[in-house]
Amino acid sequence: MSFDELDLKNRLHATSDPDFEVDPMDIITTGRRTIARRRLLTGAGALGVLAVGGGTWGLLRPPGDPAPADPGRQATPVDSPPPTAAVLNRFVRVDVPDLDSSVKLPDRVTFWLTAGRGGSLVAWQVAFEHGSSSSERPVMGGSLPGPDGVAWNVSGDHPTMSVGVVAGRLRSVLFAATSYDQAQAYDEDLGYSFFVVASQRDIDRRAQLWVAMEDGTVRSATSRVAEQCVVTIDDASFTVAVDATDLLALDQSDASASMTPLSSLKPEQSLILRGVENATRYRLAVLPEAASRIAPDARNRTPKGQSAPSVVIDGITIAARSHRLVAWSSADLEGGLDWYDEAGKLRHTH
Amino acid sequence: MNRSAADTEFTEFVRRATPSLRRTAWLLTGDREAAADLLQQALLKTYLAWHRVRADEASAYTRKVLANVAIDTWRKGRDIPVGGDFDRPVRDRSTSVDDHDEIVRLLAALPAQQRAVIVLRYFEDLTETATANELGISVGAVKSACSRGLATLRALEARPEGSLT
Numbered sequence: 001m002s003f004d005e006l007d008l009k010n011r012l013h014a015t016s017d018p019d020f021e022v023d024p025m026d027i028i029t030t031g032r033r034t035i036a037r038r039r040l041l042t043g044a045g046a047l048g049v050l051a052v053g054g055g056t057w058g059l060l061r062p063p064g065d066p067a068p069a070d071p072g073r074q075a076t077p078v079d080s081p082p083p084t085a086a087v088l089n090r091f092v093r094v095d096v097p098d099l100d101s102s103v104k105l106p107d108r109v110t111f112w113l114t115a116g117r118g119g120s121l122v123a124w125q126v127a128f129e130h131g132s133s134s135s136e137r138p139v140m141g142g143s144l145p146g147p148d149g150v151a152w153n154v155s156g157d158h159p160t161m162s163v164g165v166v167a168g169r170l171r172s173v174l175f176a177a178t179s180y181d182q183a184q185a186y187d188e189d190l191g192y193s194f195f196v197v198a199s200q201r202d203i204d205r206r207a208q209l210w211v212a213m214e215d216g217t218v219r220s221a222t223s224r225v226a227e228q229c230v231v232t233i234d235d236a237s238f239t240v241a242v243d244a245t246d247l248l249a250l251d252q253s254d255a256s257a258s259m260t261p262l263s264s265l266k267p268e269q270s271l272i273l274r275g276v277e278n279a280t281r282y283r284l285a286v287l288p289e290a291a292s293r294i295a296p297d298a299r300n301r302t303p304k305g306q307s308a309p310s311v312v313i314d315g316i317t318i319a320a321r322s323h324r325l326v327a328w329s330s331a332d333l334e335g336g337l338d339w340y341d342e343a344g345k346l347r348h349t350h
Numbered sequence: 351m352n353r354s355a356a357d358t359e360f361t362e363f364v365r366r367a368t369p370s371l372r373r374t375a376w377l378l379t380g381d382r383e384a385a386a387d388l389l390q391q392a393l394l395k396t397y398l399a400w401h402r403v404r405a406d407e408a409s410a411y412t413r414k415v416l417a418n419v420a421i422d423t424w425r426k427g428r429d430i431p432v433g434g435d436f437d438r439p440v441r442d443r444s445t446s447v448d449d450h451d452e453i454v455r456l457l458a459a460l461p462a463q464q465r466a467v468i469v470l471r472y473f474e475d476l477t478e479t480a481t482a483n484e485l486g487i488s489v490g491a492v493k494s495a496c497s498r499g500l501a502t503l504r505a506l507e508a509r510p511e512g513s514l515t
Contacts, residue, residue, distance in 0.1 A: 008453070018385055020382055026390075027360075
């Protein structure tokens with residue numbers, strides 16, 4: 001049987017109703033989160049730079065020049081499982097049930113956080129010291145170290161907080177806010193501080209990252225796009241890559257943190273970009289081919305020996321030039337594709 | 351308009367427009383689950399743009415998003431299981447439901463843009479010009495897609511039973 005246009009029209013209209021339901025409240029809830037996240041991420045960019053800059057200053061400030069103790073809230077240590085050396089390279093989640101709760105942490109680590117009320121974290125800063133009980137003056141909000149050892153003080157409504165400590169130095173902090181994670185990690189060997197803002201529960205989980213250099217500068221003023229990277233978040237784990245003065249990959253998908261400077265890669269090494277999760281989300285990781293944490297689902301390896309290799313993941317081209325990721329795209333809720341050139345400039349959006 | 355009023359208006363729109371839009375989504379995908387995802391995405395985009403979408407144009411806006419997201423998804427090679435509701439190797443014409451939905455199965459064999467053009471032209475009854483505007487393509491491209499799509503559908507229809515998949 002063949003059919004003409006009228007026949008086709010009739011047959012299309014005669015199809016059965018697929019009979020699935022859409023809950024408008026689901027859409028409204030997701031939409032509100034998206035709007036809130038956009039606003040927060042916009043605002044958090046500037047605040048994050050300030051926080052990282054301040055944090056970096058705190059890290060580098062000479063030991064003989066301690067800042068005066070903050071006269072604000074006094075931390076009251078409470079019983080909670082503190083991170084220890086046994087949790088090297090791992091995040092430890094510590095519940096902070098109420099406003100002004102404090103948790104005692106191992107010696108030689110001091111940090112404080114400042115958070116906005118109402119479920120959205122607006123700014124925070126972390127500092128740490130070795131073998132000292134002096135405190136840092138907060139830029140926004142305040143806290144004091146405990147009488148012995150280390151304490152933190154949280155000003156905000158956020159129920160949980162995760163802290164990872166490596167051998168007496170702060171390695172990473174993951175802050176679980178109502179709808180956002182914020183984290184800072186510092187690696188002495190690499191000399192980088194990371195500031196990560198990531199939505200935690202939205203359907204297209206993302207992170208933004210600013211890089212503070214060891215000399216105390218925050219490379220964001222001249223090339224903002226190159227300083228921040230948007231990736232997706234998978235539950236409590238996330239993968240972050242950034243193109244600043246170098247490309248770094250921070251992969252915590254298996255609950256162990258690792259940071260790989262891509263400058264250590266040889267040109268002929270492949271980049272592996274991992275994971276399309278579904279039609280609207282994907283995770284991105286850039287790891288050396290020889291790294292031990294290549295995911296089992298890694299695919300689309302870049303052919304070796306190419307001067308400007310690129311890979312295509314589910315139709316999305318991601319190009320890497322030499323050691324550096326120069327272009328990648330991310331499909332957001334609106335289905336757009338953002339392309340960045342080698343200088344980190346946004347070249348094309350559609 | 352405050353947020354509460356806008357949300358109420360949007361909720362009413364979703365309830366009113368869903369029966370028509372979900373059929374369009376199904377014709378565009380051939381798979382109920384993919385159609386539900388597609389419609390969810392389109393409605394979310396509509397919500398995000400609600401402040402600039404006129405109420406009387408909301409259905410048309412969402413339909414436009416539906417068609418374009420379906421095409422974009424196909425272009426990006428993502429895994430929308432087109433035709434997933436019709437995985438049986440042999441067509442079963444023993445029931446009227448299957449007979450009615452056979453056209454969805456045939457549509458699923460078309461490239462996304464041809465499928466979208468066919469759906470907009472012959473299900474949504476849009477003119478060639480309106481279809482071109484919805485999809486952001488030329489009228490000539492609409493004519494071409496229509497012609498090719500119809501030819502393919504006729505060819506598929508003429509095949510022996512069971513050879514479609």
